[in-house]
Amino acid sequence: MLNTRNRAGVSALILASLASPVWGGDLPAPVTDEDYLTVSPSEVALGQLLFFDPILSGNDNISCSTCHHPKFGTSDGLSLGLGEGGVGLGPMRVADPQNLPEHRVPRNAPALYNLGAHEYTRMFHDGRVEEVDGHLRVPIEDGFFATVSGVLATQAAFPVLSPDEMGGQVSENPLSKAIRKGQFSGPGGAWDMIAGKVAAIPAYQQRFEATYPEIAFGRPIAFADISNAVAAFMAFEFRSDNSPFDQYLRGDEAALSDQAKAGMALFYGEAGCAACHSGAFQTDHDFHAMGQPQFGPGKTLIFEQGARDEGRFRVTGQPQDLYAFRTPALRNVTLTSPYGHTGAYADLRDFVVAHLAPSEALMTYDRAQAVLPDLPVADWEVMDTEADVAAILSAIKVPDRSLPDDQIDALMAFLAALEDNPNRLGVPDTVPSGLPFEK
Incomplete structure (x- = not known):
């Protein structure tokens, strides 16, 4: 239930949004089979x-x-996954003591x-x-x-x-x-x-x-x-196109709560989220340097030293692509923790706040946010190297900012309205090989 302060803030946002062209013209078109x-x-x-x-x-x-x-x-619920050499499923997956992994998977699944x-x-x-x-x-x-x-x-x-x-x-x-x-x-x-x-x-x-x-x-x-x-x-x-937000786009005004509508107005309006999280699935499919903490083995070639992950730069070789990663789509984002290309943030609200102020967030990052099963490897080489942290900071192209708590609450309500976890065929009882698999 909203407290009085938040209710007033949300009401103001709704009134403002009703007068804004963002409310109608800049929302994506409803998704159809043709998409x-x-x-x-x-x-x-x-x-x-x-x-x-x-x-x-x-x-x-x-x-x-x-x-x-x-x-x-x-x-998989982990910041950086364990493939070969791991046992268990999701956040319960751990290193197999009889066959320890050589590395973590370099990026979040x-x-x-x-x-x-x-x-x-x-x-x-x-x-x-x-x-x-x-x-x-x-x-x-x-x-x-x-x-x-x-x-x-x-x-x-x-x-x-x-x-x-x-x-x-x-x-x-x-x-x-x-x-x-x-x-x-x-x-x-x-x-x-x-x-x-x-x-x-x-x-x-x-x-x-x-x-x-x-x-x-x-x-x-x-x-x-x-x-x-x-x-x-x-x-x-994994086609996901029947969330409350989708229903709203198809004409069901009641599909979104007032708070979610306020969050939508912020998302597509003054908060500026849709500058990158645009389109039907809230992604521009482009690459941006947002200062995410770098840990784990990094993404380097065998002969290279260090544990850096320079992102899109390794594909294009263009300096402007240093430490830039693809804008993630936000459908079912409430289900896909942890967040960021290294899964640096276990909590979605914490990630949203950090995303608004990436420079400050990088410098004050709490390493306890990372969900990393115990493994005898060095995970924090980059974050412990001043020059590497400075390089990540220098690539950030947006200024730090903040939003009041009631607006963060509204954004979180909108993100929750993007949830539509499909369950079509589901998990099979068995597979033709007869091998066991995690269910």
């Missing part, structure tokens, strides 16, 4: 099984859902909501997989990418190549050995190796034949088929 990829039911059902099946990993112990589970907003919308042409925090003028741009050259269905299926092909995510640690299985040698396509390559494992399971072979006619006529299962099916499942399963 999304078209997928087939058989491909979606096949993709569901593959998404939850550890058969795609080097040690048959990690699935896509390990780091992107519906229970945790299609993320992003949510998967609405990735099947046509407007998603960039993937990952740095956009290193993107569609430009109808052509895919990827960080490695391989003919494989000409065989996938699009940018979402391309994204789905990369986690299996990461030793820290799904591939396995150095030389502990055939897949990790192929990855170490840079062998991805062709005989002995990582993708063909996984496709062979899947094809050896009769139930999968039958489902692929039923889904892709050319396989029924004798073409072997390729990893592109696996990626395409997983992408179809993600596009269908």
Whole structure:
């Protein structure tokens, strides 16, 4: 229940918003079926099984859902995840004392909501997989990418190549050995190796034949088929377009509370959130340097020193892209803690306040906010190095500011009105490999 001070503040915001053109003209149009990829039911059902099946990993112990589970907003509840060498699910996932991870996953596991919308042409925090003028741009050259269905299926092909995510640690299985040698396509390559494992399971072979006619006529299962099916499942399963905000856009005035309407007026008005969090899913799909704390292993090449993550700069080489990361979409943001490319903030309200004043927030960051399972690694090298912190600060292009508590309350109410956690096929009881997986 709102106290008297907050009720007065919200009422004032509502009255102001009713007179503002932001209230009507600058809200996004309602989402429709035409905004999304078209997928087939058989491909979606096949993709569901593959998404939850550890058969795609080097040690048959990690699935896509390990780091992107519906229970945790299609993320994992950790600041930086543990793939290979971890046991358990979500925030309860810990390092396996019998097989300690070599590293944490360098970046926070992003949510998967609405990735099947046509407007998603960039993937990952740095956009290193993107569609430009109808052509895919990827960080490695391989003919494989000409065989996938699009940018979402391309994204789905990369986690299996990461030793820290799904591939396995150095030389502990055939897949990790192929990855170490840079062998991805062709005989002995990582993708063909996984496709062979899947094809050896009769139930999968039958489902692929039923889904892709050319396989029924004798073409072997390729990893592109696996990626395409997983992408179809993600596009269908995690389509989120029936939140109270969506209902309001479709004409239901009662779908939003007065406080959420006040937050919406702020978001699309004087608070300026929509300058970056624009469009149907509250993202401009662009990259901005917002001074997020950097910890963990960073995103560097093998021969480089340090634990920096310079974001979009590593893709473009442009100085203006230093420490810039993609604007995250905000659908179901209330479910996807922690927040930021390193998951630096466990609490959404704390993140919003820090986001308003990024320079001050970086300098006063409380490291207890990070959700990091115990691991004998150095996590804070960058934050303990004055020059690195100064470099992150210098990249910030927005001034610090603050909003009164009642306006933060209203923004939080609006963010809660973006929640629509879809539950379509859900988690399967079993997968064709028969392997156990986290439910």
